[in-house]
Amino acid sequence: MPTPPAPAFTLVATDLDGTLLRPGDAVSPRSLAALALATAAGARHLVVTGRPVPGIRTLLAALGSDGPVVCGQGTQLYDAGTGRLLWSVTLDRELAETALGKIEAEVGAVFAAVDQDGAEGRTLIEPGFLMPHPTLPAVRTRDRAALWASPVIKVLVRHPELSDDALASAARAVVGDLATVTMAGPGTVELAPYGVDKGTGLALAAELLGLDPAGTIAFGDMPNDLPMFRRSGHGVAMANAHPELKAAADEVTSSNEEDGVAEVLERVFGGVRGPLRNCP
Numbered sequence: 001m002p003t004p005p006a007p008a009f010t011l012v013a014t015d016l017d018g019t020l021l022r023p024g025d026a027v028s029p030r031s032l033a034a035l036a037l038a039t040a041a042g043a044r045h046l047v048v049t050g051r052p053v054p055g056i057r058t059l060l061a062a063l064g065s066d067g068p069v070v071c072g073q074g075t076q077l078y079d080a081g082t083g084r085l086l087w088s089v090t091l092d093r094e095l096a097e098t099a100l101g102k103i104e105a106e107v108g109a110v111f112a113a114v115d116q117d118g119a120e121g122r123t124l125i126e127p128g129f130l131m132p133h134p135t136l137p138a139v140r141t142r143d144r145a146a147l148w149a150s151p152v153i154k155v156l157v158r159h160p161e162l163s164d165d166a167l168a169s170a171a172r173a174v175v176g177d178l179a180t181v182t183m184a185g186p187g188t189v190e191l192a193p194y195g196v197d198k199g200t201g202l203a204l205a206a207e208l209l210g211l212d213p214a215g216t217i218a219f220g221d222m223p224n225d226l227p228m229f230r231r232s233g234h235g236v237a238m239a240n241a242h243p244e245l246k247a248a249a250d251e252v253t254s255s256n257e258e259d260g261v262a263e264v265l266e267r268v269f270g271g272v273r274g275p276l277r278n279c280p
Helices: 017-019 029-040 057-063 093-107 142-149 164-178 198-209 224-231 243-248 259-271
Strands: 011-014 045-049 069-073 076-079 084-088 111-114 121-123 152-158 180-185 186-190 216-220 234-237
Touching: 011 017, 011 198, 017 111, 017 216, 017 259, 029 045, 029 259, 045 057, 045 198, 045 259, 076 198, 093 142, 093 152, 093 164, 142 152, 142 180, 152 164, 164 180, 164 186, 180 224, 180 259, 198 216, 198 224, 216 224, 216 259, 224 234, 224 243, 234 243, 234 259
Parallel strands: 011 045, 011 216, 216 234
Antiparallel strands: 069 076, 076 084, 111 121, 111 152, 152 186, 180 186
16 A cells, blocks of 8 residues: 655644634634645644633643643743643733833833743733733732742733734843743733743654654744744734735745634645745
8 A cells, every 4th residue: 555645744743813714703614724734744733822822722622732832932841631731831920010110111101011930820910901812811919029929921011002913123232131021912022031032832742753743734814823833844824914924935825714724724635726926
């Protein structure tokens, strides 16, 4: 019996919000079928998200995930099959406070929130902070000092007037090596431990699976997906993606609402012809 051909890619890495998910945290039947097609061809599906573990358990069940998952912008590696946190790294709380102080000295007062460490960690938000994802649970604190009650994996920062791009740029200029600054979505500028990002998380998960990250086809929509693209063999940006990610992508597909991930997976793993949108 002839040996079946090796899959075009051994790992399919997908962001969630704005990429695999439709509005309302929905995963379409077409996307689920396309992921099953990739799995049947021998590839592994890896969720790589900025959400912390507590914010994705229901989604993982819907996706049928039973292996490693990269969460919290690469700060957490979670095993969906056993429900265990395999690895995590925290952001030093003194460094986080210093970084916030530097940002506020540059752009004025900001509103902050934190994702706590651990598989059961909570998202705490200070007064005035508006959650970018209303479906994600959060606990409001009495003041900023209460954000630091327990170890945290990252800090979310919002400005009452500046755009996300302007806030992220200003934060990078003053934070330096205190933290990794990234923009993960509308209203979501984040500070993570320095040197930790979706790319390091992808590499860690691939090592655990015994796979080469270069054999990854990765899908994303925001600048926080750039490090994941750099570690992958092929980066696919959504039509609704940030211009910075589109510029770095190998390919641009349809939007998340039009099942852009499925469109590419059907072509790559199922031989289905589909439109190829060249990058600008």
